[in-house]
């Protein structure tokens with residue numbers, strides 16, 4: 001029987017199989033940030049340990065940093081202390097830190113790929129659930145807790161049970177106005193927020209193959225929202241040309257050797273998955289969410305499901321979600337007035353996303369009642385956006401271009417959506433209070449979010465796109 | 468020598484706190500604004516913060532939330548399916564442990580949460596949906612007995628019992644209060660050997676991530 005891409009990478013990283021179905025898995029790359037690492041370093045200290053392979057850990061400050069005036073000291077004391085603790089820990093252990101002010105700083109899942117640190121065939125972990133993003137390059141990349149961060153710092157290994165495997169095939173072409181975010185929200189609405197728990201997902205099919213690396217990252221990013229341990233896509237020419245000449249990608253003869261190896265990373269045609277799903281790209285429409293988990297999504301022209309159309313056990317959850325969101329069953333969201341638009345997060349804050357938004361809003365102005373924040377994923381994205389004049393387009397449209405960080409994706413810094421306000425967000429989670437206590441999040445693609453910013457209401461972006 | 472790092476878990480008999488909500492994500496268990504700490508202590512008082520208080524005001528507890536109901540107490544939380552989904556924050560497990568929970572019972576747990584809980588001596592017990600629904604219909608006096616060594620959970624009022632699954636290695640760790648780090652540290656030689664033959668498809672010397680000297 002053939003092997004899956006996941007099998008091939010996994011087997012190459014097993015140090016030992018101590019029994020009980022567990023593997024000691026070697027970790028090639030470890031990303032850390034200020035929020036989930038301090039207790040891990042404290043744990044090491046308590047045990048009198050040093051970081052085992054400091055050169056395989058890369059740090060950045062992103063979750064809890066301000067997105068305005070990053071050159072000034074952080075005002076909020078606890079946040080400042082957390083960032084200072086990271087700086088100290090990295091200095092103590094010889095870990096490379098791309099902190100505030102560094103030209104490589106940014107959201108951890110944006111900078112890893114952009115710098116070429118993320119490469120096919122690797123195992124990558126980070127104390128953040130959206131580590132699944134890196135799987136777009138054909139790696140096994142998954143989020144871990146702080147105890148596990150400590151294990152990786154101490155031994156470069158983790159004790160893991162091999163997950164089951166699922167393949168999601170999307171064939172065909174995405175229609176105009178439909179982008180990869182819509183595709184993943186669509187898949188989520190079909191298989192639910194727990195539909196892939198316990199699985200590693202491989203995404204395949206012609207629709208996935210024709211996507212850019214940025215678009216693939218958006219898909220893999222949201223694997224965790226289906227409960228999956230990770231999501232991955234076999235590397236191909238798109239992957240190689242994205243990585244070529246990146247800062248830390250292999251160079252010269254190493255490049256040839258690497259690409260030859262990367263070309264062996266695919267699922268054999270006779271490999272068997274524990275579960276398979278097939279979707280038709282043509283059926284996907286621009287998507288929005290109406291509830292409080294990312295699986296509660298509908299086409300932008302659709303209506304919120306009515307209680308009685310749902311299985312008994314889901315009705316209570318729907319009622320609770322709608323009460324929080326201030327929405328009614330059967331209601332249509334198109335035309336619904338909104339208050340904020342957030343374009344950012346590791347799901348959609350890359351250059352391609354900003355370009356997509358700029359192209360749509362060029363020469364237009366935001367609705368007067370809407371506040372619009374665009375938070376680039378990294379310093380490099382920000383710099384490139386400015387070099388291309390995207391900042392000017394945003395300024396004219398009344399969009400606020402901020403500095404890189406997680407920002408309103410999780411509302412840990414000052415960037416919070418006020419209670420009761422509706423925010424169309426390109427991030428990945430619409431949980432209660434995720435963007436601030438009482439905030440009401442509507443997840444959407446960058447295109448749909450940009451259109452909402454201009455009209456001030458939920459809009460079908462397709463009506464704006466001419467043939 | 469492996470030494471206990473957490474309180475060992477053997478048999479637990481206690482009343483429980485029912486929370487019949489599905490898909491409870493870790494943002495609810497501990498909202499992001501409380502993740503600014505650099506230590507593991509004190510998260511219990513912010514457990515389920517936004518479900519506990521009106522407008523984040525400790526003097527205005529929301530009466531209909533179960534943690535504010537003095538009738539319900541105990542070191543076991545019983546929650547709806549897909550508990551602990553979302554963010555990987557281990558702070559959620561720290562908050563549950565700090566509040567005094569030693570076990571969480573549900574019909575389904577999110578993966579990362581399950582690991583985080585186990586790494587902090589909080590036992591996730593997966594039961595059938597039917598058993599779970601039964602637990603939600605009992606009175607506040609009902610007690611559960613969780614026996615880790617034989618992997619059973621019993622509703623003592625009715626005597627109904629279920630077997631639950633747990634990885635054999637993780638079970639040993641919990642029974643003795645060990646954690647993974649000591650085990651991994653004991654494999655140092657294997658890891659060094661592994662590194663010698665591990666390849667990235669290109670020259671070994673170049674396989675490492677950027678060092679400081681590579682800064683622009």
Ligand code: SF4
Pocket residue numbers: 062063107108109128130345346347405406409410427428
């Ligand atoms: S942008 Fe949001 S989802 Fe992504 S790493 Fe930051 S907090 Fe997590």
